[in-house]
Amino acid sequence: MNMSAYSSFTQWYREGKQASYIRSRKSPGGILELIEAARPGGDMSRPAQPDLVLHQDLSGGSRIRGNSGGGFFDVKSRKGYLGLDAPDFATTMSVDSPHRLRSLSFPVAQWQSALDEASNSGASVKNLLLFKGSFESHAIRSALRNLWALCDEEGVPSRLLARAAGFVILAELCQLNGTPFTSAKGGLAPWAERRCLELMHARLSEDISLDELAAEARLSPYHFGRMFKQSVGVPPRVYLTRLRVEKACDLLEQTNLPITQIALEVGYSSNQVLARVFLKHMRMSPSDYRRAVRDPVRSYTLR
Structure with a gap:
C-alpha cells in the first residue's frame, strides 16, 4: 500500500493533472462520487486511496493493461463493460487510445458498516474477486444509467438517492463475488412505517438520508429500503418525490x-x-x- 497526498479518488482526479479531462461531476454528500471524463490514451495509474472505484467504459475498443488490485491483466475493452479498482491499492494502468468513462467511487468508511449489517457472510469491499480487468453486469449497467439520469434530474443528487443506488450496485457486486446480501423478509412494523412517513412529511424540505429513516425504524439501511418498498409499494426516494x-x-x-x-x-x-x-x-x-x-x-x- 502506497501513501498518497489525496484522501479520495475524486480529490485526486479533481486536483491532479487529470482535472482537465473531467466533463461532469456529481457529488451527493460524500456518500458516492460520480465523474464522467474524456481521456487521451496513455497512463491511467493512480496512488492508493481508501475508495472502491467502479468504472464504466463508454467508448470501447481500447487495449487496457495493468493491475487494479487483483493481478496483472491485458484486455480489449468493450463499450459498457465495467472495471473495479481495489481500495488502498496503487493501481497501474495504461490505455492505448482515447476513451470516455464514468467512474463511481465508494468511500469505504461510509459503506463497510452497512455492508456488515446487510450480509451475514461478512462481505467486504476489500475482498471482492473482481479487481482483474473488465466484467459485464446488466444489473449494474442499468443502475448506473438510472443513477446518472436521476442525478441530472435532481441537480445535486440527494443522500437518499445516493445511498439507495449504492446498495443496489454493491449488492450486485457481492452477488457476482459469491457473497450475496441477505434478503429482507416482510415489510415494516406498523409503528415503524408510521414514524418514517411522519418524518418524511415533517422534513420535506431537507436532504433526509436513508440512514436517518432506517434509524427511525431501528433497522439497517439496506434492509430498511427493501422493507419500506414491501410496505409502501415504492422505494423511499420515489415516495419522497411524490410527497x-x-x-x-x-x-x-x-x-x-x-x-x-x-x-x-x-x-x-x-x-x-x-x-x-x-x-x-x-x-x-x-x-x-x-x-x-x-x-x-x-x-x-x-x-
Missing part, C-alpha cells in the same frame, strides 16, 4: 409564493430542478400548472 410534487401542487394552487421559493420549500435547490421533476411527473411546468388550476376555463380554451 414533494404533491406539496408543490398545493403551494402553486393555494399561495402566491414565487416558484423558486416553492422549490426550496419542497426540498429542491432551484426552480429549474423543480421544473424538471414537475414536468416528468405532472407533464407540465409549475407555471402552467398554476395557471391551469387557477383559471381552468381559460387554460382549456388556450389549448
